[in-house]
Amino acid sequence: MKKLATLSFAALVASSIMADAQTASLVAGKVVKVDSSAGKVTIDHEKIPNLDMEPMTMVFRAADPAVLKAVKAGDKIRFKADTVNGQLTVTAIEKAK
Numbered sequence: 001m002k003k004l005a006t007l008s009f010a011a012l013v014a015s016s017i018m019a020d021a022q023t024a025s026l027v028a029g030k031v032v033k034v035d036s037s038a039g040k041v042t043i044d045h046e047k048i049p050n051l052d053m054e055p056m057t058m059v060f061r062a063a064d065p066a067v068l069k070a071v072k073a074g075d076k077i078r079f080k081a082d083t084v085n086g087q088l089t090v091t092a093i094e095k096a097k
């Protein structure tokens, strides 16, 4: 019985993690320009479901400017974007394989 309780707790944790992932899903895009001194990045992005945004090229603020060091203009990326303090912000960024 104890084993069963542990198992359902794990399932609960897993489902809440998945729910979080849906609020800001990974979006495909291409880096157009990185302005690390301003902490901004221009991205040619696909549709962003959580922001209800169609594909376009636009400037985002980086939540953490350090993440911009990992990318450069021309890189294909996958990223997460959200509204932070009223500004469109990249909260995570990774190179697409």
Ligand SMILES: [Cu+2]
Pocket: 045, 053, 054, 055, 056, 057, 058
């Ligand atoms: Cu946009």
